[in-house]
Amino acid sequence: MGMHFFSPANVMQLVENVQTDHTNYETIQKVTKYTKTIGKVGVLVKNCDGFVGNRMVGPYTTEAGFCLEVSERSEA
DSSP states (O other): OEEEEEOOOOTOOOOEEOOOTTTTTHHHHHHHHHHHTOOEEEEEEEOTTHHHHHHHHHHHHHHHHHHHHHHHHHHH
16 A cells, blocks of 8 residues: 655645555555644545546646647637
């Protein structure tokens, strides 16, 4: 089990609690409780490329690009 803090960790509230295929329920409960104890918002994720935060950045960036493209076309 791992904990992925976002930078800067003292400011960012989100923590990705990363479980593996071998993580037992008791460990998940302990990490979830610890995350709350330190005043963070934890999300439980499996180990994969990008976890939650980085996987959301791609679609947001793509949509922002589309918005700029449409905006530039309407100004022309």
